[in-house]
Amino acid sequence: MRRRGVLAGLAGLVGLGTAQPVLAATSRQSAGARRRPRRVRVGIEKLARDRYRLLRGQKVGVITNPTGVLPDLRHEVDVMAASDDVDIVAVFGPEHGFRGTAQAGNSEGFFIDPKTGLPVYDTFEKSGDELADIFTRAGVDALVFDIQDVGARFYTYIWTMFDSMVAAVLAGKRFVVLDRPNPITGRAPSGPVLHPEYATFVGREAICQVHGMTVGELALLFNAEFLPRHAGDHVDMAVVEMDGWRRSMSYEQTGLPWVLPSPNMPTLDTAWVYPGSCLLSGTNLSQGRGTTRPFQMVGAPYIDHRWAEALTALRLPGLQFREAYFVPTFSTYKDMTCGGVDIVVVDGPSVDAVRLGIALLWTLKHLYPDDFAWRDEGTGDVHQYWIDNLTGSAWVRTAIDAGATIDEVIDGWREELARFSKLRDQYLLYG
Template sequence: MPILAYLALAASIAAPRGFAGAEAMDRAIASAMAEGRMPGAVLLVGHKGHVVYRKAYGYRSLVPTKEPMTTDTVFDLASLTKVVATTSCLMKLYEEGRFRLNDRVTDYLPEFQGGKSDITLRELMIHFSGLRSGIPRNPEWEGYKSGIYLAESLPPVQPPDMKNVYSDINFILLGEIVQRLSGKSLPEYSQEQIFRPLGMRETTFLPPPSWLPRIAPTERPKKDELPLRGVVHDPTARSMGGAIGSAGLFSTADDLSRFAQMMLNGGSLRGHRLFSPFTVTKFTEPQTPPDQPILRGLGWDIDSAYSSNRGELFPIGSFGHTGFTGTSIWIDPFSQSYVILLANAVHPDGGKSLVPLRRTVGTIAAAALGIKTQRVALTGYNELMAGNSLHREIFRNGSTLTGLDVLENERFTPFLGKRIGLITNHTGRDREGRRNIDVMRASGVNVAALFSPEHGMAGKEDRSGIGDAVDPDTGVKVYSLYGDTLRPTPEMLKGLEALVFDIQDVGVRFYTYETTMAYAMEAAAKAKIPFYVLDRPNPITGTRVEGPPLDEANASFVGYFPGMPVRHGMTMGELAKMFNEERSIGADLTVVPMQDWQRGDWYDSTSLGWINPSPNMRSLKAAILYPGVCLIEFGKNISVGRGTDSPFEQFGADFVNGRELSAYLNMRDVPGVRFYPTSFTPTESRFQGVHIEGVRIEIVDRGELDSVRLGLEIACALQHLYPGKVDWSQSKRLIGSDDTIRRIAAAEDPIAIQQSFRDPLNAFAQKREKYLIYGHQ
């Protein structure tokens, strides 16, 4: 059906007048329906105690008959059950002192993990328990007790508090804990304590037959069957009787509006107090470990891969949740607003992602209501430093051993009796500053050949065409992999029995050491030579994944792996594992892991000495800024500070007005950085010998900084203030995405550009999970 037809259908259903975002909202939802993302939806927006927009769109049902959507349609809320029912019940029990957040799960479920587990209730609620995402359906099982038994006995896939894995099992267990603490079933307790006091008369588990005509059907279990209607869509909940802590609740937009207003009121509605304001704050403020790149409250989502419905304007500190069937709610206490979007996106045969629509709806609503981003005060982060298995250091003082140090302690046993080829440079040193080749030879390893990457063995060459050489201290031949060839040739590998890679990377896609490693792995695989990676830290942490993923067509020596974002958050050992499998290299790969390195560690947490990885990478600060500032470097008339004392910490050009550009960037309020005007005269590279104006970047909070967002802000500022001065097509190998380049050239808002590649970015983040070696503890 054309978009205009959907708009006409939506217009036939009355909605309050005067909402500034009405037309844009209608068009966005009509477009999503025209794309087949859902047959229909109900939207409700509240602001300062009033419903300012309520509207039904499209169809409630397509199969077996078409039924128009109405505003009183009852929806299967799916995972909204976790916050509206289960979390709310836990809030009541928490206020009564029935549990503490740092209590072990085994305190309330003695059967959990055989009674031997340090997983806490907090970790269940923030999805950091280490439990798998759901209960497997194979082999088949049925019944509530069977489901609880499996939830309690399935082993964790990783230690608690290591990384965020959204898990239904967490809330299945929490729903059972509600029942054991209250002495009533979850449906009974939630009706008695939450829904009935709030007047939520159309919210329930296991809806009665009289509701069926108004319930939005979901999916056909099989092609020849009718869609589920009034029966929970979630297969696990269905097998467990239809009412569990993770799914099973049904409700309407109006009832959820009452619930959202209660949360905005600090726990009360129309004179009836359900919770203390302090309890509402506790459950909706960040509770995730401080070194994590996501924010979740207790049950509630704040800022994660799942919080698309926050849009681009609601501030951090607002909160919400989504449901698989197409439901979502977002609540902003700062503007006293909420957005409820209920859709049956899985009807009749599964559906497409609603992430783009949710993000658009949230942004339109916030803009229409005049939302202004502001800083958010937190009250409970210090609690994360105490309790069972919750020890966490924001700035850790580690004693990291690189892969080289680990093998040195083992006297390089795997290499003894073999002719070794060593791919390295000046960064290949142990904790005491000794070269890898020297400590290997001292242990009796026969290092028969050396291979150097870009910048040469000494790391001082900033040019192409580097030739072969001889190591002056050992007389071993050094083959350049940045000269006539970029890959080890069969002649270079002749007679070698293992190839070893030991180079410090900086954690950015276009840093060429990563491609050199990949090319060497390919050569080793062809020569049937084992390949070893002696792992080293990612100096800018292993938690952040940022920037546009690389287009296949733009793959090059400065971008080996299509789909990889600019900042990948992986070590060289982890990259080697991913390259080997995803690119089907077939290398006989061994990664020698580090010891005492955690994903959240910056380089200054390792106690390893800084060695400039390349001539212009002179500090950790430069490395943090590099993923963003370097995006603009291939613009032929821009300097990124090469030939000055602070490469990548400043940039400029002969057409730039430093005061104008820095003022514009500061006005953009880029998180984690500030800007001030400067001028400089490069002694080499771009603008050699020419005095130019530019901007200096000061990092004020590296934890807040999204380096690639910074680069997009700089690029778009240059395009906005000096249109036509930069040919952005020259930057495709660094930026990597033709779509992102097009958007920069069109002077789109950097935040919108960042949102445009969120889905492929999330896909990469999920893909990399199985290759990660290190945790947070």
């Protein structure tokens, strides 16, 4: 209570400090504000506005990262810690950590948050009984998930949610999802569907590469279709839906601030291309980590001007390609000069990220057959190609190696995508 009182007092001082400029706004500015389209209200806003009634009488743990903010950019953990209406007792950090300081494939470990005094537990790559034990040890009754997704199957936060739902069943905890927009819209899904034998932390279950769902909708699908097989039962779950979000909306239309969901997802343009350019993680190219334009500035020391020319000739909607040269400061080809392309987004909603990804791989294979290679994590004569885990099967790799065209590669998953689309339709919450 003492900590909450101090935080509430500080919030009051901040409010006093901002009141005068607001009152000084001109009538023209005020009229303009009234004419702006009504912005989307995310799940945490609705939960807080209802004074956390859904969580009343329960000890709460929040699974979140820097994106768990209200529209005024206050973090929900700070707001909850200062409120007498909810009993928050723990925080759980995913890949990159609660405060977002860790690079890809890492997390922040356990620590006590200096701002709130709350214990922060590390969930990255933990699942099953191990994760259930963490939830039990933290003393929570209900788990709240609130992380901004970017709409790609291999973006790991949705699988942190899935693993946490499984662990919640095992530990006997409630699970509440606070919904947020899909920033690359929730239109028709696209891309190959994961085959079970290729399941990893970048894809636990059979969803397609660009799922076109919100995390709340995915949670409903996970709970109904997949949890009984992993946990033996469904989780006691609720989704706090958004107000005002439509499937056709791009993120700019929501009126919400963009907070980078991970260190290499700095802008919305990054999110538009990520479901395609991330496939380069399955090759011997730099994905632009260690540059100021990750997943947009991509290349390798053996790439020359021909790649940008070939990609431009494909006339991919919403995109332009600039011949580019760069030196990554870390990750693949650290401190080495790379040739490549800068993928420039000129119209986000028209971008087909899956076709972009296949086009990147196809042109590389045809232009640089002696240098381009698939990333092989196998040992000896046993191959384990990372591209297969990213795309969900061996189809993309083997089809490109066999000389298939871009359209032929894409045609290879149409039937499985159609089946997933029908399943997906049952769990959509928004028009």
